[in-house]
Amino acid sequence: MPSKSGVARATGTLVALSLATAVLASAPVNAAQVDAPSAAAVAAVAATADVERPQGKPEPLKTEGAGKSTFSGAAAAQSAAAPITRSAVIARAKTWVDAKVPYSMNNYRDGYRTDCSGLVSMAWNLGTSAWTGNLDTFADRISKNDLRKGDMLLFHNPSNPERGSHVTIFEQWTDASHTSYIGIEQTPPNAVRRVIPYAYFNNASSYIPYRYKNIIEDATPTNAGVYRSDEAKFYVADRSGGLYGWSGFGVPGDKPLTGDWNADGQDTFGVYRPGDSTFHLSNDNGTTAISVMYGSPGDVPLVGDWDGNGTDTIGVYHPADQTFYLSNDNRVAAYSVRMGVEGDTPMTGDWNGDGKDTVGVYRGSDQTFYLTDSQTSAPVNHQVKFGNPGDTPIKGDWNGDGTDKVGVYRDSDFFGAGKDSDQVIYSVRFGVPGDTPLTGQW
Numbered sequence: 401m402p403s404k405s406g407v408a409r410a411t412g413t414l415v416a417l418s419l420a421t422a423v424l425a426s427a428p429v430n431a432a433q434v435d436a437p438s439a440a441a442v443a444a445v446a447a448t449a450d451v452e453r454p455q456g457k458p459e460p461l462k463t464e465g466a467g468k469s470t471f472s473g474a475a476a477a478q479s480a481a482a483p484i485t486r487s488a489v490i491a492r493a494k495t496w497v498d499a500k501v502p503y504s505m506n507n508y509r510d511g512y513r514t515d516c517s518g519l520v521s522m523a524w525n526l527g528t529s530a531w532t533g534n535l536d537t538f539a540d541r542i543s544k545n546d547l548r549k550g551d552m553l554l555f556h557n558p559s560n561p562e563r564g565s566h567v568t569i570f571e572q573w574t575d576a577s578h579t580s581y582i583g584i585e586q587t588p589p590n591a592v593r594r595v596i597p598y599a600y601f602n603n604a605s606s607y608i609p610y611r612y613k614n615i616i617e618d619a620t621p622t623n624a625g626v627y628r629s630d631e632a633k634f635y636v637a638d639r640s641g642g643l644y645g646w647s648g649f650g651v652p653g654d655k656p657l658t659g660d661w662n663a664d665g666q667d668t669f670g671v672y673r674p675g676d677s678t679f680h681l682s683n684d685n686g687t688t689a690i691s692v693m694y695g696s697p698g699d700v701p702l703v704g705d706w707d708g709n710g711t712d713t714i715g716v717y718h719p720a721d722q723t724f725y726l727s728n729d730n731r732v733a734a735y736s737v738r739m740g741v742e743g744d745t746p747m748t749g750d751w752n753g754d755g756k757d758t759v760g761v762y763r764g765s766d767q768t769f770y771l772t773d774s775q776t777s778a779p780v781n782h783q784v785k786f787g788n789p790g791d792t793p794i795k796g797d798w799n800g801d802g803t804d805k806v807g808v809y810r811d812s813d814f815f816g817a818g819k820d821s822d823q824v825i826y827s828v829r830f831g832v833p834g835d836t837p838l839t840g841q842w
Contacts, residue, residue, distance in 0.1 A: 451588050452563045453516050454505045459529050461511040480527025483616045483708075483755050485802070489550035493523040493569050493584040496591040503588045516567050519586035520552055523569055524612045532556040532565040539610035544578070544598070548665075550615050553583070553599050553607040568596060570609070616755040617665055617710055622796030622804075623842055624814040624828050626835035627656035634669050634685070635835075636842050641828030644842055647685040657681070658840035659703040659712030661690060667712075667840030672701035679714050679730070692730050702726070704748040704757030706735060706775060712757075717746035724759045726775065739778035740770065747771065749795040749804030751782050762793035762806075769793065769806045786817045796839040798826035809837035 461480070496509065496519055505515045512522040513529040521530045526538060533556055542551065549571050557564035571582040574595055583596040599607035623644070625636035632652050638644040650656070650671035657670035661681045670681035670690075677697060681690040695701070695716035702715040706726045715726035715733075722740045725733040740746070740761035747760040752773045760771030760782070767789065771782040787793070787808035794807040798816035807816035807826070811833060816826030831837070 453503065453566055453587060454563050455515040455517050455531050455565065456505045456513050456529065457531050457562075458534055459513065461527055461529070462508045463511055480525055481614060482525070483614050483753075484525055484550075484612075485616055485618045486548060486550035487618045488525075489523045489569070489612070489615065490571055490584070492525065493519060493591075494593065496522070496586065497584060497593045500590040501586070502590050503586055514586060516565075516586045519584070519591060520567050520569060523550075523584075524614070532567055533561055535567060536608075536610055538614075539612050542609045542611050544609055546611070547573075547581075547609050548611075551609055551611045554610055555600065555603055555607045557603075557606070566600070566603075568600065568607075616708070616802070617660075619797055619800045619802035620841045621800035621826075622798055622816075622839045624830045625658070625838045625840060625842075626831035627838055628832075628835055629653065634838070635831065636840070637828060637830045641830050649682055649685060650680065654680075655701055656836055656838050657701060657703050658838050660705070660710070660841075661712055663710035665710075665841075667842060670703070681714075690730060694727065694730065695725070700746050702746060702748050702759075705750070705755070706757055708755040715748070722761075726759075735775040737772075737774070737776060737778055739772060744770075745793050747793060747795055747806075750797075750802070751804055753801070753803040757804075764789070764791075767791065771806075782820050784817065784820055784822065786822050787815070792837055794837055794839055796826070797841070807839075814839075 501509055501514050503515060505513060507514045510522050512518040517531045517535055518529050520535060521528065530538065532554060535554055547570050551570045552567055553570060554567045555565055568583040568585040571584060574580045574582060578598065580595050580597050582593065584593045623637050623639060625634060627634050630652055632650045632654065633646055633648045634656065635646045636644045647669065649669045654671035654673055657672060658667045659670060660667050662683045668682055669685050670679060672679050676693065677695045678691060678693045679701065680688045683689040694714055699716035699718055702717055703712045704715065705712050707728050713727055713730050715724060717724050723736055723738045724746065726735040728734040737759060739759055744761035744763050747762055748757050750757050751771045758773055758775055760769060762769050767785055767787045769784045769786065770780045772778050773781045784806050786806055791808035791810050794809050795804050796807060796816055797804050803819055805817050805819050807814065812829055812831045814828050814830060815824050817823060818825045
């Protein structure tokens, strides 16, 4: 662990910038920005969109001959049905588009049947060729407004299931009107990526949005931030430690929180008010979206995505008996697990990259983190000695690989360690003495 004097400082003090919030909303990307077809091209394909797409029934993955996988590297090593990021789904689907894979219910590529349901099966890395009649069993139904890249739009036609059904992969909206989207589909004569009117060129009302149960959010590196209690303001840093933005939320004396309360992929602010054991969570860093009383006086507030659905929810740690109480619905405890000894500091994070946050403790007496991958018991799966006496424990995905790692905060210096390591891979200086450290993906 380097000393404070051995760390390069990106900035000395915070400069108040005129930013309304610390998180900037991302605007929709239009069709031209993603090399989508022109309006004339869209009209041309619409005329031929109502074609038969014969599809096969569910069958095992093919591993020999023409069905042998063309993937290499990390994509080839990934286990079937394992958690998969949204970007990985799109990247896999685009391999068939780039190769102009011909549509067929009898041929195979990468082990999957080369029809419309086969493309989705391959992109999701199901390990089996599903069909439109059972793809929904691998997914959860969502609303149009919830659609994000890697989700699917499914039409299973019970009157003509094998030749009158279809499925597409949603990539992104073309603009804010949400009337058309960039879709990837296997359709005669070959796999394509194109602009599609919502929900499809025909039978639009019959297409239903679904989200793969094992899909996980794309990881972005965690950055530093601080909460200035006397001002009730959050200040957050960019990657180099410069001021990214600030926002006032809460009242003096609140305990700061950060999390993705609405599954939009960005962390926003929240506070815990010890006086009445109430969580106040904001989706826009200015107004309260969720206000709920949870826990007992003296509890330590926690947040995390306990069930892996992309939404952070609340929890508490009861120091008197070293027990974590974690809620999936911000109302009742779904998990309770005892871990640690008196005097430990509670931690939460996705220590193994499976998309679900679990618990851990930091023992200041020996500067050691004890972390578990379980939500029902407390085996120590990761043990890391990191930091100096008096440091404040923190956590974050410092390198954006989808796994949370430990770190410490020391007099305005943030130090992040490698996975299960005492080697520093992230360090910035941010804030002023007396600030409370926080981390997040802004």
